[in-house]
Amino acid sequence: MIYVLLLVLPAVSCFYVAPFILTFCGQAVGWYLRRKSRDRRAQLLARVQIEEEELHRGKKEEANVEEDGWETIESHVTGWATNGGKAPRDWEGVVGFFHPFCNAGGGGERVLWAAIRATQKRWPKAVCVVYTGDRDVDKSAILKRVEQRFNIHLHSPTIIFLYLSTRYYVLSSTYPYVTLLGQSLGSLIVAYDAFSLLVPDIFIDTMGYAFTLAFSKFLFPAIPTGAYVHYPTISTDMLGSLGEGGQGLNAGTGRGWRGKAKRKYWHLFARIYSWVGGGVDVVMTNSSWTQAHIRSLWGPARAERSKPSDVEVVFPPVAVEELERAVDVSAESERKRERVILYIAQFRPEKNHTLILRSFAEFLNQSPDKQPTKLALIGSVRHSDDATRVYDLRLLAHELKIKENVSFICDASWPEILDWLRKSWIGVNGMWNEHFGIGIVEYQAAGLISVVHDSGGPKEDIVVEFDGGPTGFRATTAPEFAEAFRKVFALSADETLLMRRRARASAGRFTEEAFARRWTSQVEQLVALESSSGTGF
Template structure:
């Protein structure tokens, strides 16, 4: 306990120094980092030996196999950046890339980004080693990689993927910090990052979950290690601050009223300033949508400009990878396939509070009470299918509560829950469903919505965030879906979608599929490698002196 309190006090001091004493912080950080990195050298040697052994075993096992063809387009070396002399960055670079993703086995859209990023890195730098810092102690390497294949159909080269198991993941859970949750979880990420660096200090450190403070700590302790953030969602934003006002949206709507509310607003503003300071220390920043980019630019941009960075080039949009090509091949969209679809509404989302499953149940109940007869299915009632991963007991309890709600709304016979679905199961439902649903307010991007479009589903999504700005947009001057905010608006969106004539429905499906072609695996891989190439060149440059 004493050692823990020492570390905790150090990290709290580090966080405060980020805000008030950046020069002192860096002066103290390097000696601490040097001391922390000493045991890492021995672990690094052991890791290299293990990789070599696994590679030899792999080559023996697969010596008869032909090399698999990539599902996504090949990336030319010329498109992934240049070294100082104009040549492409060294393809034989063999450093260690650390991916900070404590919940890597969750099976959501953020995890698809992680695994697609590792796959792209392996293709471009086959000699590099990718390690994932995770708290999923209940899953061995083989289990995790098997789940990646089953859930995302992503095949990784096993010998050069390894996992570092963290023991302090509970410090980033909201339940650990019932008060001052934002600050608590951020400090918790410092503890978690300290845990990670105690296991192994990588050559490049990338956060793919949104723990920006972990990158700040890395830049202080190990200034030679380039850092990168793939930002799915800003930890705090102007929208969140606005939500505190009366009439705001989100779980903190209206919480800024009165003396307690004023104190909360002040706390959030101070935290936002600290968050901006941390963001200024990150070398490469990628965002998953134009909505996220706008918010990150407004928060981090001014601080990064003070470090003589060019913001327009510095904060890049890298749309998440979606299995568009695979879906187009697996799910036909034509007159014959229309006969196999039913009045089914499909919602693919993790069972988390912000996904607002309750709102969709209420909207579906309203639709059912209207007793609308849909011309395409005069003898078949609509059905709602909820597909999502269950990460822990909290998620399991949430699913149980949703089942009770469906029972109370008298729609349980028309609602089906599919927990931890495999990729083939989801493909099956995409072939049968007609409408795709998303109800999260300010969804940062919305991979599930792109999957709907690639499968030809007509989307009914929240009138905010990525689904509104980037995905469900007009194509050729015609809509690809509908936007909604309230239960009544969602019910109306469902009714409009299911009431389309067969000709209108098929035409909208084709427009949706055309829209989805902007978000392919290949497009993500190319953009990822452009940014990864910057990190590799930074690493080479910083360690050549």
């Protein structure tokens, strides 16, 4: 009996002691990273001060150039400034934004830059640090692209870009197998790279790398973490897509022993993903669809850890007001519109440009009036894979005998996009379970009639009935999209103008001002946690 106890007791002790050892090791590494980045932090803050002084000396008259009506955003959190904490507007901490592809030019990047602008206006003395892997582009070039692509003007001195050398580890191409797990574990390497450059006071992931937030808590338990979730890394819809009749990139891949193995792997990953999300302090999602999935996945773990805040919807910012000013929607503007079907989306596989090309070909083949109609595909090209994808789409257009009717516009500037929105008739989106659909709201704000995939955010939040009538059409298959195109062009002039105006009015729910207020309301909770914990250097 004694020998049995001697054998069992060490194993039991290790079982109970191991978590404490692991926690101690994590915090020891965190202490090391803080110490390692302390000098760099001082240097960066000094650089911010120098740039501020230079800006004020050279451009005093531009100090208040952005008078757009919402630069002063009132506090929504009361009674938090305890332990001598500063008033919210005087907070001077460092907010770290984890966004390795900040220069990509997509909807996720619009959210990032609008979030930084709202943060700058709410806390003028705070410093926004962007951890990016875009090492070939300097600060001025990135900010210039932000202005050209999104028409978002940022306060340059209080933005710092820290360049990651490990972005390779979050590329999907790095992991031909077990991609979800590979990218998630790879994000830990990239996060360590980020923290070794600078440890922030608040850490926010704006790209969907939830594992980095758990890693931050492991290293720095007192640093508040926030997540803006565009799309759950895995969802019940994805799990369901493996079966017969599924949709998306993995449709029907659950057959055979490989399919069964994939299903088990995905279910295991979903459990890990749910546990990881349970530790995030503040969670924002971009749509009702994403909110429902994140609540389902992260909710139980968050409740178990007694997280006080709920998962909140913060609709992405869309340049609704600007589009209303720039694009006329009237009987007169109708005469200037052309039979153009417009698709604004990055050239990524999940955007399903193939479906739209096939739908357009079917529409042209069945169109009774044979009026000339064009399809314009506008999107950013991030890297060689995207460039190859555009080439393949051109080949498909040639095979479908519609190449003369299809235009590819890569990396278009904002003025170019405005021109297309002014003259196009229909705005289309073919992605299954599009998480939100900023481009679709842009269609509506510009008065285009939307034809979108009948799923995700477009179905639940955007292309819905408004003011007693439809704001567009939804479809799933190529024949359904082709039929929707036919219905739009068959509308009378009065019906068309009425639907355009109804869609524009509906888009008013997704303004940049609404985003800024919701964003700052959530981030104020993180500022409150940071102030009360005293995590600052």
